[in-house]
Amino acid sequence: xxxxxSIRPRRAGASALAAGAFLLLALTGCAPASxxxxxxxxxxxxxxxxxxxxxxxxCMLDAGFDLNQTNADGTPxxxxxxxxxxxxxxxxxxAACTDKVGEPPVDESLPTEDELFESQLVFASCMRELxxxxxxxxxxxxxxxxxxxxxxxxxxIDACSAKANALEQQ
Numbered sequence: 001x002x003x004x005x006s007i008r009p010r011r012a013g014a015s016a017l018a019a020g021a022f023l024l025l026a027l028t029g030c031a032p033a034s035x036x037x038x039x040x041x042x043x044x045x046x047x048x049x050x051x052x053x054x055x056x057x058x059c060m061l062d063a064g065f066d067l068n069q070t071n072a073d074g075t076p077x078x079x080x081x082x083x084x085x086x087x088x089x090x091x092x093x094x095a096a097c098t099d100k101v102g103e104p105p106v107d108e109s110l111p112t113e114d115e116l117f118e119s120q121l122v123f124a125s126c127m128r129e130l131x132x133x134x135x136x137x138x139x140x141x142x143x144x145x146x147x148x149x150x151x152x153x154x155x156x157i158d159a160c161s162a163k164a165n166a167l168e169q170q
Contacts, residue, residue, distance in 0.1 A: 048105040055101045063093035119164040126160035 057067050065085060069077040082090070111119070120137040127134035132152065148157065 045107045052104050056097055059097035059100055065093055119167045122167050123160045123164040126163050130156045
């Protein structure tokens, strides 16, 4: 994550940035594929993401931020209590560590952002063909947001999802 300007976020903004960073860590397995063309086997990707995460955790620990928190029963925590961190310092450490360790690996077997968008267009078109007032997605907004009401037939959703998924698998 490289920024062209240095902006000192306020505490609330820093908390939001940290939450976003942790969301990034949690979702790295769901990231769209890049255009490198290389294919990773699932086991290879899982090993590479685990290796990257360990390097990032080690770097952050060296900077004074323990990201490997545990629950009261000693099991690994799925969330991190960021209230204990100075968020301005955390943001600096995270930026330095991602510069050092690099961005998280990408699972090349997942569809690209463009492929996902095309499948969303197919889904939206299918829903309109079935009589629903369903808008096209907006590219770059991360996904489709319309909610389904009680009048939406789950079979219609399944049928349109199948059309969209068929496009992704081509």
